[in-house]
Amino acid sequence: MRTICIINNKGGVGKTTTAINLAAGLSRHDRRVLLIDLDPQSSIDTSLKVRAQSSIHDAMLGKVPIQQCITNLGTNLDVVTSSESLNHAEQYLAQPETPDLALKRILDQVGGYDYVIVDCPPSHGLIAHNVMAYCREAFIPTSTDYLGHEALRRMQRLIAAFNTDYDRDLRITRIIPTMYDRRNRICRDTLADVQNDHPELTSYPIRINSKLKEAPKAGKSIFSYARSSYGAKDYLQLVEEVISMEQSSSGGNDQEATVTA
Numbered sequence: 001m002r003t004i005c006i007i008n009n010k011g012g013v014g015k016t017t018t019a020i021n022l023a024a025g026l027s028r029h030d031r032r033v034l035l036i037d038l039d040p041q042s043s044i045d046t047s048l049k050v051r052a053q054s055s056i057h058d059a060m061l062g063k064v065p066i067q068q069c070i071t072n073l074g075t076n077l078d079v080v081t082s083s084e085s086l087n088h089a090e091q092y093l094a095q096p097e098t099p100d101l102a103l104k105r106i107l108d109q110v111g112g113y114d115y116v117i118v119d120c121p122p123s124h125g126l127i128a129h130n131v132m133a134y135c136r137e138a139f140i141p142t143s144t145d146y147l148g149h150e151a152l153r154r155m156q157r158l159i160a161a162f163n164t165d166y167d168r169d170l171r172i173t174r175i176i177p178t179m180y181d182r183r184n185r186i187c188r189d190t191l192a193d194v195q196n197d198h199p200e201l202t203s204y205p206i207r208i209n210s211k212l213k214e215a216p217k218a219g220k221s222i223f224s225y226a227r228s229s230y231g232a233k234d235y236l237q238l239v240e241e242v243i244s245m246e247q248s249s250s251g252g253n254d255q256e257a258t259v260t261a
């Protein structure tokens with residue numbers, strides 16, 4: 001089972017869009033996928049119009065078992081939603097002796113999936129640490145502009161520090177350039193710089209596409225909403241790329257192209 005967090009402290013870089021469409025695309029390729037929202041903004045809930053009885057926060061508070069927080073969205077695709085109350089989880093997480101492992105203890109009870117994909121909030125608090133302690137792989141959506149590139153460098157440093165401080169081995173296995181508009185020089189330059197720095201890790205860019213903005217209003221993934229759009233084509237390419245990594249990343253345990261600093 002591959003456990004992948006979609007993570008970047010920078011807001012609005014396409015984390016949620018990537019988490020949703022990667023999960024939806026993988027499920028269409030016969031992979032059993034659990035999509036988990038760990039952002040108190042609950043964007044996955046809103047974007048896919050999920051009607052869940054309980055959120056991940058309820059499981060973290062011990063109110064319900066994690067299995068009761070899982071909602072089926074279609075063939076091969078389940079989701080665990082977040083809630084605004086997760087904003088208060090930092091307080092709760094700060095209590096136990098190993099605050100970074102609270103989520104892992106809960107999610108380790110979940111099995112039977114090929115992929116668990118976790119959407120992270122744009123911040124680097126205890127919630128993010130908990131996600132990082134659970135997942136073996138990190139995908140970093142990176143907006144193709146100067147600040148986006150800087151945010152990528154910051155995330156690499158944070159993940160390296162996290163691995164050292166907590167004695168973990170979270171691996172950056174994909175950098176996903178987003179919001180790409182090849183008419184803009186800064187997009188072309190940033191993409192070239194990122195590809196240059198990380199030739200093995202950098203995915204094909206996800207182009208700016210208005211259908212990706214519209215799909216959440218319809219409560220659909222890009223594949224259901226506009227299957228012939230650029231957005232669908234780009235995310236399909238990412239899905240195929242992620243599937244092609246399966247051999248080398250079985251469980252995320254063995255050697256593959258990664259960066260830790």
Ligand SMILES: Nc1ncnc2c1ncn2[C@@H]1O[C@H](COP(=O)(O)OP(=O)(O)OP(=O)(O)O)[C@@H](O)[C@H]1O
Pocket residue numbers: 010011012013014015016017018039041043120121122178179180206207208209210212213214216
């Ligand atoms: N490739 C794209 N083209 C056009 N719009 C996009 C693209 N990717 C994402 N968007 C839109 O940009 C906005 C931000 O995207 P998204 O919510 O996925 O970012 P995020 O990193 O999850 O944000 P946050 O940090 O707030 O959680 C949304 O309105 C989304 O629909």
Ligand SMILES: [Mg+2]
Pocket residue numbers: 015016017039043119120
């Ligand atoms: Mg988001």
